Every structure is written in C-alpha cells, then in structure tokens.
Amino acid sequence: MIDFHIRTGHPAGPIVEAALERSVTAGQMRPAPSGPGDAAIAVFVEPASGDAETIGRIAAGGGKVLVLGRPEGEVAARCGLRDVKALPADWADAARCAPAPLRGTSRSAASVRWLAHPLAAHSPFETRPFLRFDYADEWNNLGYGRITADGGQWSIACGATADGATVLAMAEASGCEPVPMVTLFEPGAGSVLWWNRAVGPVDSAEWAVVEAFLADWRHEDRPCVPVVREVPFGHDCAITMRLDCDEDIASARPLFELYRERGLPFSVAIKTEQEDRPDHIELLHEILAEDGAVLSHSVTHAPRWGGSAEACLREARGSVEWLEQRVEGLKVRHAVSPFHQNPPYVPAALAEAGLEGFVGGIVANDPEALLARGGRLPGDASGVVSHSQQCMLHGDCVLEEGDRLAVTKAAFRAATASGALFGFLDHPFSPRYDYGWGSEAHRLDVHAEFLDFIAQETEGGAVLWLNEDQVLDWIGAKARLRVTLQDGRIVAEGADRAAWPFAIRWRGRTEALPARGEG
Ligand SMILES: [Zn+2]
Structure with a gap:
C-alpha cells in the first residue's frame, strides 16, 4: 500500500496520483492518514517542512519514500540535501527549444544526464534534453515531455546540493551551475528517492525508474509494491500503428497493403467530414476484415475538440454516426484526438458520446494527457482512458543526415526498454499535402525499413502487434x-x-x- 501525501490543492497532486494509479492500480493507493499508521511506502508531492518528521519516521522504519519537488525546510535533510534555493534565472533560457527544421531535430541547452547506478540504469535514456522537437514545435518522437524552468509543476523545482544523498541524475546546461535532478538517500534502513520536479517523471519513459523503485529496489530488505506492466504477460514488447485520416482515406491503400502482406494489423482514425466516396468505405471494410481497427478522429478536426464540452460531444457523436451508418457492423468505441489536443472537458464529453478511450498526448500541449503509461486522466471520473502514442513517422521527420530513421529507431528502443506499449503514426496523402513524403514509393520504402528494423530488433522474442481497439481495450482493462x-x-x-x-x-x-x- 502506498500512502499518498499531497499539499491540499497542489496542481501536481491529481497528475501524480493518476500516474501512480496507472502503475500500481487504485487498489494499492490510499490518501495519507492524518495520524499514525504510516504505510511502509509513501509518496510526497512538494512536502512542507512539517512533513519531515513523517518522512524521517518511514525511512528510519525501513520504508521507502518518494519525494517530488522542492523539499521545504527540514525535508531537505531527510532527502540528504542542503542549500535548497530558488532555481537561478538563467535556467529559463536553457530550458527553451527552437522549432525543429524539416528533416532535422532541435533540443534545449539544458539536459538531464543519468549517472552509473543500478537504479539509474532503469532510465532508457543516458541523457535527455529538457525539451526537444522532431517536427516544428509540436512533436517529440522520443517519448518524454517538457521539463520547464518557469516554477510551475512541470518545472525543475529548485537549486540544491547533495549532502549524503547519491546523485542518480544531474541537470546540466552550459553557463548554469549543475543541479541534482534525481537523488537517492539511504542512511539507514530505508530509502528516500527525490525528484527535482513536482510531477516527477510522469510524462517521460524515465517513469521506469519510479516503477523500479516501488516494485523491486532492494527487495531483499525493503518493502515493495506490485507494479502492473503495460505490456501483456509473455511478451517482450507490444506495438500498434495508425494512420490519422484527416483527408482522403482511400489514399492509405498502398500502405495498408504493405502491412497486410506482413500480417500486421492496420488502424485508421477518420475525420468524417470528407467526400462521401465508395472507395473510402471499401477500404475501411477491408481494414476491419484484416483485424484492423477504425476509430473516430472527430467530424471537422476542430482545434481542442471544438472548444467546449458541447462541441466535443457533437464532434464525437457526429463522427461515430457517420462511420457506423456507412461501415456495416462497425461499433466505434475509441478516438484519436485531433492535433492530440485534450482539454479537461474531453473525457466526459467522449464518454457521453459512447466512447471508451482515446489516443492523445503530445509535447506541444495538455501535458497532463502525456503520461508514460496509459490509463485514466488526472482528476477525471468519466472512466474514459487514454494512451499516448507520439512517434510520428512522416517524411518531414526522416532525417537528412546519418541514419534516416535514427530517431524512430531510438523511440522504439526507449519504449521497449521502459516497458511502454509502443505506438507510431502516419497520415494518408491528400491532394493538398503529403507530410514531406514526396512520393508513395518513398513512404512505402521507409515504412518497410522500419518494419524490418523492428523484426531484427525483436528476432527470437515475443512481439505482440495490436490494433488500436485492442490497445485501448487493454488499457481500459488495466485501469479497472x-x-x-x-x-x-x-x-x-x-x-x-x-x-x-x-x-x-x-x-x-x-x-x-x-x-x-x-x-
Ligand atoms: Zn489529425
């Protein structure tokens, strides 16, 4: 059982709670008791000085404590830290990142560097910039969010010096004094893991470090809680792919045929305000006949699902009706959010439209929808689940220099190493826009190369390819x-x-x- 301590009203609270629930299930979490009766494992979000005694007591009793964010007053010493102070202003600049050039990438000057340590080894990245982009200022294909330096809950929290704690990761930027990002303090029987960010690594594949701490760390002499893996039992990795059909569904056919030849499921999300053409509907029937999936991608692809709960409901309902009227036997249960935008009214409105889950989460917006594991949304009671799949395989992201698929391959490796269900996406062509592919032949060649790479990487292993309905059903079952x-x-x-x-x-x-x- 994990005791969850949160300063009343702190905005990071529901986010961290949802992230933990996605890993350990609601069955193993409870709000912190006000009196004695501490669990052996506790999580504190931005603890106040008055929490120092509880943290010290749990650690001295042989327990584990995860402390997120600025450790006030006496809490610092319980984390093996001293000299906690406001983050120097020069980090704000270092955390910024320019938009990526076409067929190139960009990254912030500030980065997190992981050091050699058995717990740190669970991070799938040796270093990661605070922010990076693969496309414009919208996409980061590598599966981590945005560490800001603006003092909010997504920000690196403070300056500090390790005083007894072992540094697992350092935040660094040229011209800035390095700051510990993650530390582990084990002066006696217990362990205190500190993350220099109020939300910890909820939006990053580095969440695997938190899971390792809770499930396995020093299991011979420390308490542990069971962690549910996002990949089903008996499989080394799970993969899904989709096309978001903003325009011209039928133009997806050559790519569909490539996946069909290889026996891999193909999923499409449909914006339904399209030309009503029989070849569009014929392709959807064929995709379903090959164990694929057809999802909603709204009616009009309006930003923020139309800007209100009412508009979101209309967009979802309208697209579901359009699809179900045309595709025999189809029951639409899931969606992909247009622009991956998910304001807080979205889950309840989708639920009202009869949908059970959606794919969303992108580094550009709505960070609370970009969590390392799939599940319920922070602070949401609709029951709708979400899964982040932010690896975009576009011509615009095929690199000009070096291995053209280096980033896409790294994204697959990071997802697999961190135990995430890996999802990637592309778009069909349209008369208006080809997403940088230039030609169908080029697109097919790149997709085939990526599928060959996955086959090589996983040779001899157990790989589970899923369509998007299977993925969101699985995430829904995990949430329940x-x-x-x-x-x-x-x-x-x-x-x-x-x-x-x-x-x-x-x-x-x-x-x-x-x-x-x-x-
Ligand atoms: Zn779209």
Whole structure:
C-alpha cells in the first residue's frame, strides 16, 4: 500500500496520483492518514517542512519514500540535501527549444544526464534534453515531455546540493551551475528517492525508474509494491500503428497493403467530414476484415475538440454516426484526438458520446494527457482512458543526415526498454499535402525499413502487434484492475476482464497475474 501525501490543492497532486494509479492500480493507493499508521511506502508531492518528521519516521522504519519537488525546510535533510534555493534565472533560457527544421531535430541547452547506478540504469535514456522537437514545435518522437524552468509543476523545482544523498541524475546546461535532478538517500534502513520536479517523471519513459523503485529496489530488505506492466504477460514488447485520416482515406491503400502482406494489423482514425466516396468505405471494410481497427478522429478536426464540452460531444457523436451508418457492423468505441489536443472537458464529453478511450498526448500541449503509461486522466471520473502514442513517422521527420530513421529507431528502443506499449503514426496523402513524403514509393520504402528494423530488433522474442481497439481495450482493462497485497500475497480483481494475462512485477520477478481470488 502506498500512502499518498499531497499539499491540499497542489496542481501536481491529481497528475501524480493518476500516474501512480496507472502503475500500481487504485487498489494499492490510499490518501495519507492524518495520524499514525504510516504505510511502509509513501509518496510526497512538494512536502512542507512539517512533513519531515513523517518522512524521517518511514525511512528510519525501513520504508521507502518518494519525494517530488522542492523539499521545504527540514525535508531537505531527510532527502540528504542542503542549500535548497530558488532555481537561478538563467535556467529559463536553457530550458527553451527552437522549432525543429524539416528533416532535422532541435533540443534545449539544458539536459538531464543519468549517472552509473543500478537504479539509474532503469532510465532508457543516458541523457535527455529538457525539451526537444522532431517536427516544428509540436512533436517529440522520443517519448518524454517538457521539463520547464518557469516554477510551475512541470518545472525543475529548485537549486540544491547533495549532502549524503547519491546523485542518480544531474541537470546540466552550459553557463548554469549543475543541479541534482534525481537523488537517492539511504542512511539507514530505508530509502528516500527525490525528484527535482513536482510531477516527477510522469510524462517521460524515465517513469521506469519510479516503477523500479516501488516494485523491486532492494527487495531483499525493503518493502515493495506490485507494479502492473503495460505490456501483456509473455511478451517482450507490444506495438500498434495508425494512420490519422484527416483527408482522403482511400489514399492509405498502398500502405495498408504493405502491412497486410506482413500480417500486421492496420488502424485508421477518420475525420468524417470528407467526400462521401465508395472507395473510402471499401477500404475501411477491408481494414476491419484484416483485424484492423477504425476509430473516430472527430467530424471537422476542430482545434481542442471544438472548444467546449458541447462541441466535443457533437464532434464525437457526429463522427461515430457517420462511420457506423456507412461501415456495416462497425461499433466505434475509441478516438484519436485531433492535433492530440485534450482539454479537461474531453473525457466526459467522449464518454457521453459512447466512447471508451482515446489516443492523445503530445509535447506541444495538455501535458497532463502525456503520461508514460496509459490509463485514466488526472482528476477525471468519466472512466474514459487514454494512451499516448507520439512517434510520428512522416517524411518531414526522416532525417537528412546519418541514419534516416535514427530517431524512430531510438523511440522504439526507449519504449521497449521502459516497458511502454509502443505506438507510431502516419497520415494518408491528400491532394493538398503529403507530410514531406514526396512520393508513395518513398513512404512505402521507409515504412518497410522500419518494419524490418523492428523484426531484427525483436528476432527470437515475443512481439505482440495490436490494433488500436485492442490497445485501448487493454488499457481500459488495466485501469479497472485492482491489485492488493493480502498477507503478503498478490490478490487481483478484474484480471479476467482482459484479453491477455497481466504481467506483474514484484520483488525482482515478473509473473502472470493470478486471476480473481487466486493467490
Ligand atoms: Zn489529425
């Protein structure tokens, strides 16, 4: 059980809570008790000085504490830190990032560098800039969000000096004094992991470090909580792909045929305000016949789903009706958010339209929808789930220099190494725009090269290719799963509602989750 301590009203609270719930399930989280009765594992978001005693007591008792954000007053010493101070102003510039040039990338001067340490080794990145782009100032294909330096919850929180703690990662930028980003303090029986950001790494594949700390770290002499993997049991990795059909659905046919030849499922998300042509609908029937999926991508592709809950409902309902009237037997249950934009009214409005989940999350906007694991949205009670799939395979992102697919390959490796279900996307051509591909032949050649790379990387391993409905159904089942520990045994409710067994990681082992009631 994890006690979740949060300063009342802190905006990072619901975000961290949702991220933790996506990893350990709601069954293992409870609000912090006001009196004694501490759990052996606790998470503190921006703890006040008065929390120092509780942190010290849990650590001295052999427990684990995750501290996120600025450690006030006496809390600093409990984290093995001193000289906590406001972040110097020069970090604000270092955290900025120019838009990427076409077929190139851009990155901020500020970066996080991971050091050699068994816990740090769970980060899939050795270094990562605070911010980088693969396309304009919209996309980062490598699977991490944006560390700002503006003092908000997404910002690096403070300056500090390690005083007893081991530094696992440093924040660095030329011209700025380096600052510890992640530290581990283990002066006695317990462990205190500190992250210099109020939301921790919720939006990054570095979340794998938090999962490792909770599930496995020093399992021979520290408490651990079971963590549910995003990849189903028995598989080394899980992959999905999709085309967001903003225009001209039928032009996706050559790419569909490439995936069909290789026996891989193909998914499309449809903006339905399109020319009503029989060849569009014929392709959708064929995609479904080959175990693919057809999702909503709204009616008009309006920014922010139309700007209000009412507009979002109209966009979702209208697109679902359009598709279901034309495609025999289709029940639309999922969507891809236009521009990956997800204002807070979106989940409830989609639920009202009968949808169960959506793909969203991009570095450009709505960071709370860009979380490392799929699941329920922060602060949302609609039951709708979301999964971030931000690796865009476009002609505009095929690199001019070196290995043309270097970033796309790195994105796949980082997702796999961090246990994320990997999703990538492209768009069909239109008379208006070809997304930098230049020709269908070039596009097919690049997709084939990437599929060859995945086949090579995973040779001999167990790879699970899924369509988008299967992905969001799986994420939904994971969100409804409740895992608890009872007398030292894992007990799960809802494990039988998923298409595959869940993999559960606990105390250095990964096992299939026992079905309901079994131990
Ligand atoms: Zn789109």
